Amino acid sequence: MGNHEIERFLNHLALNRQVSPASQNQALCALIFLYRYVVKKEIRGLNYSFTKKEQVMPTVLTHQEATCIIDKMKGIHWLIASILYGSGLRINEALSLRIKDLDLENNMVFVFRGKGRKDRYSLLPKSLNNAICCQIDKVKKLHQLDLSQGYGLTSLPPALMRKYGNAIKDFSWQYLFPSTTRCVHPYDGYICRHHIHGSAFRKKLREAVQLAAIPKRVKAHTFRHSFATELLLQGTDCRVC
Numbered sequence: 001m002g003n004h005e006i007e008r009f010l011n012h013l014a015l016n017r018q019v020s021p022a023s024q025n026q027a028l029c030a031l032i033f034l035y036r037y038v039v040k041k042e043i044r045g046l047n048y049s050f051t052k053k054e055q056v057m058p059t060v061l062t063h064q065e066a067t068c069i070i071d072k073m074k075g076i077h078w079l080i081a082s083i084l085y086g087s088g089l090r091i092n093e094a095l096s097l098r099i100k101d102l103d104l105e106n107n108m109v110f111v112f113r114g115k116g117r118k119d120r121y122s123l124l125p126k127s128l129n130n131a132i133c134c135q136i137d138k139v140k141k142l143h144q145l146d147l148s149q150g151y152g153l154t155s156l157p158p159a160l161m162r163k164y165g166n167a168i169k170d171f172s173w174q175y176l177f178p179s180t181t182r183c184v185h186p187y188d189g190y191i192c193r194h195h196i197h198g199s200a201f202r203k204k205l206r207e208a209v210q211l212a213a214i215p216k217r218v219k220a221h222t223f224r225h226s227f228a229t230e231l232l233l234q235g236t237d238c239r240v241c
Helices: 003-015 021-038 063-071 075-087 091-095 126-148 158-163 165-169 198-212 220-233
Strands: 108-111 120-123
Touching (some): 063 198, 063 220
Antiparallel strands (some): 108 120
16 A cells, blocks of 8 residues: 555545544554554655644633523532632632632632643632632531541542652641542542542533523533633733633
């Protein structure tokens, strides 16, 4: 099989099979790997290049739409959505928040190892202080119950476990949104309490969007886009978000 056959195959995927740009690039990478490491021959002079990924404009909610959706949610799901929209966090960043990451006095939240493994601070709306304090009280009672039953350990990545081993029982290291059940740590094997899973929030978000009758495709990340858009309209450099 030469260049002509490779080009025909790739064009067939694009025109006849209508596969996505990512799948086209994956097929080309597979052929390059096959020739380079199995056939021991480089593909040269191919009249075909990697397909650029289509640029899709993100969905952005107006302030009224965002608040309408959030108002349809309850309990910790309401608080998570409020933090996503008010602080511009990604869903995994919000779920991974620990008590120590919250600075209610200065209305700041610390994001540990966000995208690109970068640490950063973000805004924390003062209007959420009461709700956050109530959630912290609930976490404290749950932690005390766990300790009384011989548990009370939070989940820590192996690297943090080696560095801050004593923090594993410390209240400040407990998750703001702990799971309702304990689990076995996947690496170190101890019984701990991880944070809640993102699938539960996504389900509640879909229900809230339907109840609010918002005709947009809304995901958890949509709140971050909406947060950044509002900052941009106010003249803030959204690259700091």
